Amino acid sequence: MARTARTLAPLATLVLALSGCAPRQAAAPGPAGAPRPTATPKAQVTLTVWDWHAADPSKGIGLWLADIDRAFQAAHPGIRINHVAQSHTEYYEILKTAAAAADPQRGPDVVMLHEGSRVLDQRQSLAPLDKYVTPELRRKIAGWELVSDDYDAAKTPWAVPIAVQGLVWYYNRGLLRQVGLDPEHPPTKWADFLAACDALRKAGKAGIAIGEKEGFWADWFLNSAYFQTCSAQDRPRLRAGGMKWTDPKLLSVMERLQELSDRQCFRKGALSTPLFPDAGEVFMRGDAGFFLGLISDVAHWKEFGDMMGPENVGVMTCPVFQDGPDAGKFPVGGAFTYAITKWSLHPDEAFQYIAFVANDENARTFLTNVGSFPANQTYDHSLIADPNARQIAQWLSEKRTGPQLGDMLPTAVGEAFRREAQSMLAGTTTPSGALEAVEKAAQESRRRGE
Amino acid sequence: MRARRSASLHAALFLAPAILLLLVFRVIPAISALGHALTDWNGVGPPQYVGLENFRALLHDPVFRQALRNNLLLVLSVPLWIAVSLVLALLLHHEIPGWRFFRGSFFLPSVLSPVIVGTLFTALLRVDGPVNRGLGLAGVPEQDWLGNPATALPTLVLVILWSVFGLGVIVFLAGLAAVPQELFDAARVDGATGFAHLWYVVIPALRYVIEFWSVNLVVWSFTSLFAFIYVMTAGGPGYATMLVEYQIYEQAFKFNRMGYGCALATALLLLVFGLVLLQVRLMATDEDGA
Numbered sequence: 081m082a083r084t085a086r087t088l089a090p091l092a093t094l095v096l097a098l099s100g101c102a103p104r105q106a107a108a109p110g111p112a113g114a115p116r117p118t119a120t121p122k123a124q125v126t127l128t129v130w131d132w133h134a135a136d137p138s139k140g141i142g143l144w145l146a147d148i149d150r151a152f153q154a155a156h157p158g159i160r161i162n163h164v165a166q167s168h169t170e171y172y173e174i175l176k177t178a179a180a181a182a183d184p185q186r187g188p189d190v191v192m193l194h195e196g197s198r199v200l201d202q203r204q205s206l207a208p209l210d211k212y213v214t215p216e217l218r219r220k221i222a223g224w225e226l227v228s229d230d231y232d233a234a235k236t237p238w239a240v241p242i243a244v245q246g247l248v249w250y251y252n253r254g255l256l257r258q259v260g261l262d263p264e265h266p267p268t269k270w271a272d273f274l275a276a277c278d279a280l281r282k283a284g285k286a287g288i289a290i291g292e293k294e295g296f297w298a299d300w301f302l303n304s305a306y307f308q309t310c311s312a313q314d315r316p317r318l319r320a321g322g323m324k325w326t327d328p329k330l331l332s333v334m335e336r337l338q339e340l341s342d343r344q345c346f347r348k349g350a351l352s353t354p355l356f357p358d359a360g361e362v363f364m365r366g367d368a369g370f371f372l373g374l375i376s377d378v379a380h381w382k383e384f385g386d387m388m389g390p391e392n393v394g395v396m397t398c399p400v401f402q403d404g405p406d407a408g409k410f411p412v413g414g415a416f417t418y419a420i421t422k423w424s425l426h427p428d429e430a431f432q433y434i435a436f437v438a439n440d441e442n443a444r445t446f447l448t449n450v451g452s453f454p455a456n457q458t459y460d461h462s463l464i465a466d467p468n469a470r471q472i473a474q475w476l477s478e479k480r481t482g483p484q485l486g487d488m489l490p491t492a493v494g495e496a497f498r499r500e501a502q503s504m505l506a507g508t509t510t511p512s513g514a515l516e517a518v519e520k521a522a523q524e525s526r527r528r529g530e
Numbered sequence: 531m532r533a534r535r536s537a538s539l540h541a542a543l544f545l546a547p548a549i550l551l552l553l554v555f556r557v558i559p560a561i562s563a564l565g566h567a568l569t570d571w572n573g574v575g576p577p578q579y580v581g582l583e584n585f586r587a588l589l590h591d592p593v594f595r596q597a598l599r600n601n602l603l604l605v606l607s608v609p610l611w612i613a614v615s616l617v618l619a620l621l622l623h624h625e626i627p628g629w630r631f632f633r634g635s636f637f638l639p640s641v642l643s644p645v646i647v648g649t650l651f652t653a654l655l656r657v658d659g660p661v662n663r664g665l666g667l668a669g670v671p672e673q674d675w676l677g678n679p680a681t682a683l684p685t686l687v688l689v690i691l692w693s694v695f696g697l698g699v700i701v702f703l704a705g706l707a708a709v710p711q712e713l714f715d716a717a718r719v720d721g722a723t724g725f726a727h728l729w730y731v732v733i734p735a736l737r738y739v740i741e742f743w744s745v746n747l748v749v750w751s752f753t754s755l756f757a758f759i760y761v762m763t764a765g766g767p768g769y770a771t772m773l774v775e776y777q778i779y780e781q782a783f784k785f786n787r788m789g790y791g792c793a794l795a796t797a798l799l800l801l802v803f804g805l806v807l808l809q810v811r812l813m814a815t816d817e818d819g820a
Contacts, residue, residue, distance in 0.1 A: 176573050204572070350677065352675070353657075509768070
């Protein structure tokens with residue numbers, strides 16, 4: 081009997097231990113929609129903020145965010161910021177896990193998201209921001225259409241844009257001079273651009289530094305070039321199915337991409353080279369004449385200016401192959417935003433934090449210290465010293481911009497385009513074959529209601 | 531009677547933690563995945579029952595067909611993975627000069643994480659990397675090994691071989707250690723050398739070890755190469771190196787199609803189970819016939 085009791089003792093302990101866990105589990109909030117424990121009034125509030133920029137608080141955006149956190153906590157003694165850096169590569173996978181757990185004790189209150197479909201795809205996990213976004217905020221900040229229902233700035237916003245992102249073409253002035261071109265007048269026409277690539281190749285350099293391992297470069301090219309063939313009305317038509325991917329307007333863009341490959345404008349090994357940081361490094365080393373890059377964060381005027389000297393870098397928009405409705409424009413979108421999770425116990429404090437990040441002073445330091453364009457448009461243009469940044473700011477103020485095509489596409493369709501473009505550049509499919517496959521993916525995506 | 535009951539109770543108690551762990555981390559998730567394969571679920575909201583719709587979609591999915599084709603091509607390389615390990619194990623067993631050094635160095639890649647191996651070979655195989663430079667000295671034109679659809683999968687096979695052969699060598703060395711030395715001596719006296727020695731003596735003697743290792747490799751080739759693909763090619767260029775396990779990840783975590791991802795996982799489970807069953811049956815039939 082005693083032996084049996086000794087044997088059962090550990091089992092009983094285990095059962096007791098498990099049952100001891102039970103009350104805490106019962107009290108823990110369930111998935112979104114389940115009752116939440118109420119916050120203790122007047123208690124110190126801790127806001128957990130997730131993003132992919134906070135990994136290195138010693139420089140760049142990481143330092144900018146760390147400074148903001150300190151300033152915010154000083155101005156709001158009752159709120160503590162717990163800034164958690166997450167991997168950019170797996171960010172949305174990690175976020176999905178957090179959304180499935182919907183744990184207000186451990187999950188984030190504020191999350192960084194890319195503009196466009198990345199925000200709208202997460203709506204189930206986010207709190208709507210209608211009651212927080214004031215008319216003044218709407219006036220100051222650009223990009224509301226990329227974070228609002230149906231891509232309509234007048235409808236419910238789900239995030240606050242913090243930065244402005246866009247795609248422009250950078251060129252190496254020295255290399256252009258070396259091959260007999262005038263860097264003050266870069267080749268903005270398609271035929272001239274191809275001729276410049278030929279000249280660079282003959283001089284032992286690559287025309288364009290490209291990294292297509294992830295398929296992003298083709299995506300960027302599409303976003304950069306589609307203005308020349310598509311009108312503003314074509315974008316929603318493409319998403320809704322009114323315009324097919326096989327439309328001659330898109331086929332023309334795809335054929336230009338193929339032409340760049342056929343003319344050997346790309347550096348060898350493009351399909352196994354990552355875009356970040358490898359392709360950018362090729363450009364900064366002076367091994368290629370052109371780079372399709374960003375206007376904020378990375379692979380942009382500041383990074384190139386710091387490495388090559390601003391006087392050696394030039395900026396232009398996509399070379400024009402067709403004088404379409406918006407030729408000469410460049411795409412903006414895909415920058416980072418901040419949103420509030422649905423399960424946060426402190427949505428008011430969370431929005432206080434987001435509004436603080438997006439305020440006028442932080443917009444100014446984002447431009448001057450980080451070297452990126454803020455979504456808050458109140459900054460003083462005279463603060464910009466870099467000539468390329470000045471040029472971009474001028475284009476922004478002249479509204480020579482349009483939305484990125486990719487921002488409105490469901491993730492699966494974007495991925496299908498990237499993979500088919502890779503196959504095309506590898507020579508296993510044609511421009512029309514690639515677009516037919518993307519069209520099938522788009523039809524399947526619409527059928528699923530994405 | 532009482533003693534037997536007590537022994538059973540003890541056995542149950544000792545087994546309970548292992549069974550509990552298996553249930554919680556293996557059986558229940560597997561059953562849950564089977565259930566979710568019948569739903570349209572984005573991983574966050576409530577799943578919607580759709581019957582066999584995901585499996586119907588799977589049959590018409592060109593990416594799945596391509597991934598399956600790539601997986602089957604990988605399975606075809608399993609004999610190569612076995613042969614290399616077996617020959618090297620035999621050389622070590624016969625204590626060739628430097629065998630102690632080789633035994634350690636062969637095993638070294640097996641203890642490296644696939645992520646490290648993948649990163650290392652991605653750098654080595656770049657167009658301007660050391661492999662192309664070395665081949666360039668021999669007059670071989672540079673290749674984009676991982677960026678060319680024709681070479682990407684074969685290159686992956688060789689990288690995986692480099693990563694796994696050491697473990698195979700250890701497995702076969704252990705098997706060879708159990709074979710009586712007299713058998714090899716007798717074969718040598720009878721004049722069995724080279725290929726005849728391998729084919730008529732070593733392989734029959736190691737039959738069960740080879741069976742065990744080949745079943746392992748087949749399962750492994752379907753279920754454990756994710757890290758290599760993720761680091762080296764991400765399934766590209768295009769879909770040239772897409773495997774079913776990578777497609778499961780993309781569908782479930784990139785496209786928020788958890789239900790479809792579960793259907794793919796279920797199909798993969800059934801496929802691997804069927805292949806292993808076939809493999810074991812064929813081996814058993816061969817044994818009966820022998």
